[in-house]
Amino acid sequence: MQSALIDVRTGSRETVHDLTRHCSDFLREEASGRDGLLHVFVPHATAGIALIELGAGSDDDLLAALGELLPADDRWRHAHGARGHGRSHVMPALIAPYASIPVLAGAMALGTWQSVALVDLNVDNPARHVRLSFLPG
Template identity: 55%
Template sequence: MATLVLDVDTSRRRLVDLTDDVQQFCSGRGDGLCNVFVPHATAGVAIIETGSDDDLVDTLERLLPRDDRYRHSHGSPGHGADHVLPGIVSPSATLPVQGGKVLLGTWQSVVLVDLNRDNPRRSVRLSFISA
């Protein structure tokens, strides 16, 4: 299994497009599966249509308001919402790869979702398993 860990800065954006990094990692590897995984309790990976970033963030903020309703209450106000996020946006996605090319749809992108303002440094592990 081939692996690569990306270091991602989320201090200026809540969604970070990983599509080019994933494609570059898979290029030349033939057929198989690529797993994209964030080993964090407050972030996730989504496959979304390019251009839907703001809609996804707005929807998640409506679903997970940043207030004092959460029992998990350390960190910044509303940080408990960050810990609920991976229950809605999975911390991983597995993508089919054929001939070294990730088989995404025309408008699909792989994005890191991170609404947490307490930790702007994220690791993303890419793993490739050959067919």
């Protein structure tokens, strides 16, 4: 298995950050035209990985839906950091901290409008790491 850790700066606001190019670049080096599986994992307790259409409003819709489902208010028992920080710790139960994507001939077998994205509601930590692993078939 080949693996690499990439650093991502998410800034100081909630974000859906596109990782697709990073994943493609990693596979170009590591898969070398082979079939297998790409595993994308974020080793943080307050972030997730989503396969979603980006750039057409879906990313903003996702953040709005998470805002309604997990409001940034004082209801959370886990209460250090920014207001509503506890919701960031609940989010990975809804948007898992990983995704596995089939790789065919060295490229992700994504649907036409699918992208790989890091979902991060935690405004207290703008530095994230994402582990990309290629498991050859």
